Amino acid sequence: MPRPGPPAQSGTSLLELFAALAIIATLATLALPVFTLLEREESARVLRQFLSLVASARSAAIRLGHPVTLCPVDERNRCIRDWRTGVMLFVDADEDRQRGNNEALLSVVHWHDLQGSLHWRAFGNRRYLLVDPFGGLTGQNGNLTWCPSAAGSAPAHQLVLNGSGRFRFARDSDGDGLREDSRGQPLRCL
Secondary structure, three states: OOOOOOOOOOOOOHHHHHHHHHHHHHHHHHHHHHHHHHHHHHHHHHHHHHHHHHHHHHHHHHHHOOOEEEEEEOOOOOEOOOOOOEEEEEEOOOOOOOOOOOOOEEEEEEOOOOOOEEEEEEHHHOOOEEEOOOOOOOOOOEEEEEEOOOOOOOOOEEEEEOOOOOEEEOOOOOOOOOOEOOOOOEOOOO
16 A cells, blocks of 8 residues: 655745746836836827817917917816816807807817826916917916826926917936926925
């Protein structure tokens, strides 16, 4: 009659655990630059879309001879304060910054699954852009700042607009990897 051997071990050794953790850490380190690149691409895409909408607003206001409003929008296409959900462009004949039933809707862009956040700051704390029939931004200097979803994952981006509708992108002028605002300070995300 054969003699029973020692029971089989069903756990993992400490060495196997450390090997698995080392593999996971290596994969995470390799994946981090990909996520940073994706966030940079998203910020560039959103700021380009916004800039395109500003150009469309200026063109429509001149062509139609009426003021045009660009505002952040909710799911029901109402102007709100939060720029992260999307933007709406409409003829604003009565200049009340809310689209009436008789005011033409020109464009709506919803940013689905936005990984970062958007913040608009303008002279007079306005939460919208009103373009006059001559294509000017009615004295509204402002900037739209895109911030990454996690601090330190990608640098913030900023689009700066002046009252005539001209723009520039914030730059990293001192080579530290962070873009600076108009005062030369690194962009801050709130």
